Amino acid sequence: MTCYSSPGVLNTLYTNDCRKKKWQSHFGQGGTAYISTYININKEKERVALHFHNANEDMHPKQGSVFIPNPCSDYCKKCEMKRPPRTHHCSTCNRCVLQMDHHCIWFNNCIGYYNYRSFLLSLIYLSSACWYGVFILFRPFYTIMQEQVKTKGFRMMYENGTGFLDLPMPRDMWNEIQETGTLNVNVVLRIIAPFLFLTAMALTVFLKSHLRYVDNGLTTLERVATITFLKKQKMEEQGIDSSDSPAQKENENKYAGMKIVNPFDQGVRNNFQQVFGSNLWLLLLPWPVEAAKPFQPHKSKFE
Structure with a gap:
């Protein structure tokens, strides 16, 4: 299921655009076996629409805090298209993936919102x-x-x-x-x-890391972004200047004292249900489970 199921591909939403007609699922070939992931265009469009609906453009963090991940939509310069929150571009597959975790060469596929459960079960x-x-x-x-x-x-x-x-x-x-x-x-x-x-030992450590990410409502890429932010914050608080460029100096004290807020963190139980589903009988069984709708943060909770 992890190899052949789609993680959620944003590019399918734009297949009617003349600029994007050249994009096909087999462009995403990569990894070890050069296997094309099966993509149902109509179903994929519905999935992408759900994630766009999940965007909260008017949501802003409290003063002294920053959102990681960002609940707002952004723009992919490589695909030349607008994309919903938590979507990232996979350089290996040359496509934008919904809530992308990472590209796995062992599964020859991106790990995203719609195949993350089967990936964890495999581990x-x-x-x-x-x-x-x-x-x-x-x-x-x-x-x-x-x-x-x-x-x-x-x-x-x-x-x-x-x-x-x-x-x-x-x-x-x-x-x-x-x-x-x-x-x-x-x-x-x-x-x-x-x-x-x-x-x-290696698989257990890897699995433990991913379960911790699920516990915190993060993906691997978002965890890396959090660690990068904390490193920059620590360097700034210690007075270490990582760059002498004027643009860097204008943003002094950009990270100091800032608190990281994850607007998609719903608590341990809900975070695991978001990934594994609410049916306890199918929790650890290799049975396809329709992924839950993307969680939409509540604006009043963070303003």
Whole structure:
């Protein structure tokens, strides 16, 4: 679903414009497999219209605060079109994506508002599968390593020169595969078990980061924008001038004392329902769930 479903593409709204007729879904090919994402033009137009309706042009932050992300529409210079809030241009696919999180080369697709749920489910399934593999392989792997230390002693580098795991050289393994059609079980265990563990660790850290973003009502790009703002604020408060340009000097104290406000943060429960849906039975199942309507911030809450 993550690979073949549309994340929400803004450019489809302008397909009737003579300047935009050249744009097609296959222009978004990128990543590893050069697979075209299926896009239903009529459905995509409805989605884009919902996000435009979500724009609140009259909404302004309180004095001493700044909105990240911005609830107002802006203009994409690359696509030459107006776009709704939280929409970003993907340089890989050359298109604007609704509430874009990032472009994932592993899924060969942008991760946006309408495939973010399936992306998170993929991370959950992959990390769970890797930890399951670590669990069932830990005992035989530990037995092999225990026997190795018992017979050869504990060393960081054994005679094979491949470290603590004491693996055969790649050429030797290749020769063994050609001669016997397989590898020694102990060698396979010493390769697979550590690999699964490292992969499980990386996926778990990645998943934890994304769940934290959902908790705060942010995307990866918006989190990066928040961190960038905080860094500039800290530099300004410490009196560090990052540029000597006149334009930079005119904006002195632009960040100092400013408070970041996320107008799209609805609280933990509502933020997760916005992504995963309200049906608890389908919460973690690989079943297509129609995404909730984009949240529209209340103007009276922030003025």
